[in-house]
Structure formats: structure tokens, C-alpha cells
Amino acid sequence: MGRKILLVTTDQQRFDTLGCNGGTIARTPVADSLAATGYRYERAHPQSVVCMPSRSTIITGQHPSTHGVWMNGVALPVDAPSVASVLHQVGYRTAIIGKPHFEPFLDPFARFVENGFARSGVFTTTQPSSDGTAGPHRGFEHFESATHTGAGSLHYARWLADVHPEAVGMFYPVLDPELEVNALGGGDTGAPQVHDNPIPRDWYHTDWVADRTIAWLDSLAADDDWFCWMSFPDPHHPWDPPASELGRVDWREVPLPAGYIADVATRENVLDAKARHWRAWYDGRLVSNYEAPLRWVPATLTADQVREVNARNAVECELVDEALGRVLAAVDTRGWGDDVDVVFTTDHGELQGDFGLLFKGPYHVDGLMRLPLIWRPARSSSATPSTVTRPVGLVDLAPTFCAIAGLPVPSWMEGRPLPVDDHDADARGFERVLTEWDSVLFGVDVHLRTITRDGWVCTTYQPGHSHDGTEGELYDLASDPLQQVNRWDDPACAATRSDLLADLWDQQPPMRSPRRRVEAPV
């Protein structure tokens, strides 16, 4: 019997939303406890700051340029490499429960396998794996899905429609009638994507994901080894947690985030010093990507709206933390408590008020790139808790799972097993982490390549709709942790910039060719 693996992901959660990372709004004792007894990473970055590419990186251990899911709406092929397949092939029981998002959700022609599971009443199918052998879909023998809403074709929506049909319409409509990300405001402040959701807490998707995870674990034999990816849809917008829970955090008492620049002139000067699409979005002149509401102008965002969004986000983080606590208790009840590695992270962050912005897009700053990442090794491994400050990436998760299972890391994985402390990181050369962005939306294309190394974040913009290929951003994380001073054109930083760019292009995998097709907006 080997070590079991519980991968816990949330969606769009910032580093600073956990107490162990300095967060002060949400109470997250379960995640904090994992961090206190395991490894807490202070500089974990995604390889893409949107869902589908980032989740594809988690499962493949590859950068987006390699796995080819270069923007939301591009499907990860069913026979793409999968760490779940690797584990399943050596006898691990495997499941993903919650939000998968390897394939587009907008699917009127029902072309994508994962959207059809619930409709067909199944939890997996037999598919070819990347090595040509047949196996369960992406290596998961149990694939039970949910997303941010009660409507649709996924398992959670079907369950809600069957058991609590009156609740289906209680959620915020994520998309507006024109299928754009909704700009409709709500709550006390009229903030976009904020909504009072009357759904009872135990019908909400966070508790459902935990319930279904516990049910799957209960179906296993005591001596099974297992890999379970529990994937919470929250705290991604819409910010519509059960209304019964809103009293946990009074938005009027929520402090504004450090990255929120209250003075408008100062804020706009900071934006003007960044690549030009920042200010264009802020002013409502350009929405370059589908992930932000088309009809919302960030310059209209008020301080109170930021407070209310962050309060509701904190409520959602607390509910996730409590749900995780229930699952860990169930694991202990099964007698597995000493043999389970728990990895907690998210797919990408959220601007959440930084620079007067919300949501996400081609903006490679900490709000979107700095992620919570905790690895609590199985207690039986007698690991020494540590804080890892060196840069790591979600690309390192799949190799880590292989290492936990005692398997060699397949050659197609581009990451490495996570370091257990800074000494280990230095010994194995964890110097840098890469993040890339590509998007093409109705004639607007944006392309970023970013390296984080030696305390610097360096982003270069490739030619596109708003950029001629000379623009960039360079931030010194030590002296400018909020990334408000762009030193790209600072002569004093020219050598640093040159060195970082050389390293970036030396390390950046080439985009696969031909580029995979965009199948849907999301």
C-alpha cells in the first residue's frame, strides 16, 4: 500500500486569501494547518492565468505552448498526456470531482465528451491514452463535474435539477443574454458579478463537491491507493455564495487591498506606465479577452465595490476551507490519515481590486500569478515543514504526484517534483518560472511571455493588436512588491532586463504547430 494523493484546487484564488499567507479577511484554519505541517510555497505561479490552459498544465505537467491549450475555448485532446493515466496504469484508483474545464462549456452541438457524461448518466468512458493504450477518460475512472452555476449539463447541475429544481435559477447568471460575461451588478454596492444567492448552503456546489468526494472515497477499499482531484469552482466569480453565510464578513469592515490605489490620478499614472492595453481596458476602450465583462468599465469600480467583492470572495474561501476540513475528517475516519499527501492550490489568481481592476486577463502581476500552494506530505513520510521561497509552477504538480507514487517522471512532463525547502530548490536549480498568455478574439490578439527569476518579474509583449513587440514590464519584487513601478525602460535595469529575456527565450518551449483551434469562447 502506497501513499494516496488528494489534490485540492480552487478556481481563481489569490495567494493572500489564506491566513497562512497573511490573509486577514477569510478564516482558513484547515489550509493553515496543512501549511503548518507541510511545505508552503511563497512564489508558485501558473503557466497561464486563465482556467483551461492552466488546468491542462496541471494534468499534463506541460507548459501551454506544449500541450497546446493556448487560450480558453481550446480543448485539450482526450488523448493528451495525463498524470491520472500514469497513476491509474500502476493501480491507483482515480477521480476528479468538481470543475474540470479541459473542454469548452459552451457546447450546443454536444461535441465534447465531458459535457455529455451527466446527460448519459455515466462517470467516465474508455478513451485512448497518449501512449496508445485504452483507459478511462484522461485516466479518471470517476469524473463527476460541476461549475459555477446551477444550470447546464454537468453532474452538479443535473443533480440540482433533479433534487432541488427550485434552486437552479438562484445563482447569478454568469453570462448575459448575449453570452458575454455578465456585467450586471448586485449586492449593496452594485458590483459586477455580485449576487444574493438564496440557495441553502448544503445545496451549493462547494458542499456538493465535498459530499461527492467523500462518497467516492467511501466506495474504495481500505487498501486501495488513490489519486483524487477535488476541484472547487469557487472563489471564481460570480460572487454569489449562499446568502445565509454573508454575515461571516461585513463588507463595510473589509480593508482595501494593498494593491488598490485609491487616488485616481496616481492609479492612472501607474497604469499608463504599463503596456498600453492596461489603460485601454481600464478606460473601457478595449476588452481584449472574453474572461472580463464586455460591458463593464473598470474605471467605474468604487472602493466599496472592491470591499464587497472581497468580502464575498472571503466567504467563498471559508466555505471551501470548511468543505476541505470535512473531506480530511472523512479520510481520517477511513484510517488513511497518515498515508495521504494533500496538495492545495488553485489554477490562477484574481485582480480583486489591484490597480482598480477586477477579474483576469493579459496582466502578469501577482494578483493573477502568485498562487497559494501547500503540499502536506503524508504524515508517515515524517517530512519537516518548511517555507519554500524559490519559484515553482503548477507545471511541477504532475511530476510531484509521480514522485509521491514512487514513479519516474515521464519524459513528456516539463516540470520537476516540487522542492521540499529552499536548500532542495537551490540544489535542483529551481531558479525561474514561466507564464505565457495568448489570446485572439475578434481581431484583437495579445501575446505575453513572462519569466520570474531572482526577485524580478519580466514580461515581454509580442506583436499584436495593441503592441508592436517592443513593450514590456519589469518589476523588482523586493522594492516594489505591488508591481507599481515598471522598470522596463529604466537604463539602470537594462542589463537585468537583457539577462532575463535571454533566459526566458532559452527556456520557453515553442508553441506547438499547428496551433489548436478555438472551439468556443469558454
Place this chain on the structure above:
Amino acid sequence: MLGSIRHEIRIRRSADDVWQLVGDAARLHEWFPGITSSPVDGTSRLITTDAGLPMPEEILVVDPVQRRFQYRLTSPMITHHRGTIDVIDLGLDVDGATCIVVYSTEADPRAMALVIGGGTAGALDELRRQMETAETEPPADDHRDDDV
């Protein structure tokens, strides 16, 4: 807001052969993955998707000379839609007769163009597969996306 999407694919069959299938409105479900039926009544066509969604359409152009097929979705949730399929003769090359099929979609709301456009791209792949079934393995991919 209007969105416009174009997909195209090169097929190693004659334009006439491809048009035989593409120009027959009632046979759409034979090569468009995700559409289960496409009965035609005069200039009306009713497609039904695998998701069970009925989508009424009006056929606008069936031009066997230009090899152009044009239609529009008439669902009230779509302010404007125009689908255009062109089969363009490329003549003979070393592999024999070839043609290019261009499938264009414009729609308001624009997001519908992306959603429908993803389906049309899949349809082009299937069309080529069917048309080249007797052929050797097709090239890796000469499919391009434009104007997304």
C-alpha cells in the same frame, strides 16, 4: 455586436464531388458533428443538435454554379446570423483534383459566432475525412483559423 469567423480546409476531391454533399441541405447531419437531423421543407430547414436543441433555419442561397450555400438561423435568441459555405475548385495537383471549402459565420451576438464557428470547423474536418476516406493519411493539418 457582430462577430465574424471563417474556417477553411483543403480537400483532395473535386469541387463537384464535395458540392454534391455540401449543396444538399437535407444531408447536413451526415457531415456536421453534433447535428442529428436536418430535414428541409422548401426554404426552411430544422436542425436538431446532439444536445436536443432545435434550431430553425432559412436557406438563402443554393448556387451550384458558384458552389455557394448560404443560410441563416432564425432563432429569436440570435439577432443576426449568416452562414456561408463556398466550395472552390483548385484544379488538379499531384494528388489529383482538389478544392478548398470555406465556411464563414457571422452572428450577433458575437459570441454565437464563436460557438457556431467551433462547430463549423469540426464539420469541415469531418467533411474532409469522409471525402478522403479512400485516400492515404491526410496531411497533418492545413487548417487555419482567421478572424477569431
